[in-house]
Amino acid sequence: MDGVSTSGIKWYTTTFDLKVNQDLDVPIGVELGAPAKTVARVLLFVNGYQHGKYVSHIGPQTLFPLPPGILNTDGENTLSIALWAQTDAGAKLSTVRLFEYARYESGFGFGKISGRRLQPTWQDRSRYA
Template sequence: TQLTFSNATLRATNNVLVVLVDYHGHDETSTAKGVENPRGILGASLSTGTFKTWKIQGNAGGSANIDPVRGPMNEGGLYAERLGWHLPGFDVSKWSPSEGPTTGLAKSGVQFYVTTFRLAIDADLDAPLGIEFSAPAGTVARLMFWINGYQFGKAVFHIGPQLRFPVPPGVINNRGVNTLTISLWAQTDEGARVSEVKLINYGLYQTDFDFNADWSYLQPKHVGGREKYA
């Protein structure tokens, strides 16, 4: 694949190229070499000149595990992730009001959305819950979402197939406030939007389990100091 810089402003020296790459998973044993098969971008070169250096931006803190409850694999390298925008308690009071991912993006890029909702399901009812997404036909985009700080699913609308994600108690609060965070990556200049974000219920079951339990210890809130990872 060859890309041109005809729509970019180039300087005589010290140009910076940023490449955003998602994790592409691995083949399984049904193909030659299985998990050893490479995925994603295998190399990059300039038609004239060379790149001086490459740097990779991963999760905040790297292997330092700054979120020992959710673990370092819970976050990626998006600017919003490194600053902890996906965590409960992050202050969004200065953000511009938004209609959310149903409005989406008018061109390629990544948008981040945060909302909260309260549930008050009877304490003696086991009500398995999930999140379901849909998008207009032909949407070329990748969506990732977090519930109470936990990265819990990815929807790749032009590839599929999973658009419905069950979320267990302890990650979601059946009785209390929940923080839902969504990143929407429009991968073409056609932009992208989500048709619907829906909380779904898989059933209702009488139970002796105490859904009044305090799960805050499983859902550490945002704390300051992440600016150094920007």
């Protein structure tokens, strides 16, 4: 991630596919990190939901759990990050990664939860401008 070279806001968006074994409960999260002395705020969006705020110079949260229904564990997901550099020094993130907290066997069926029909989708709203 190249970051912002001066004060300002930059958006990053990516898509990724997950194929988690549906017989397991696999809590997944996003980890964010920034170099020391970075003065920035980050908004984290997952599949259309604002899911977290990261303030590197205040902290302490760097791990953001993604519950079933927000995260599609069997298909496509969209991750967007708004990086707001609050000084002329700019800002960048040193870490943006998905990770597994653990893997559990469970009778609950977490892997079968799908929130796709509830997730917001992009719609052209230029006619309202």
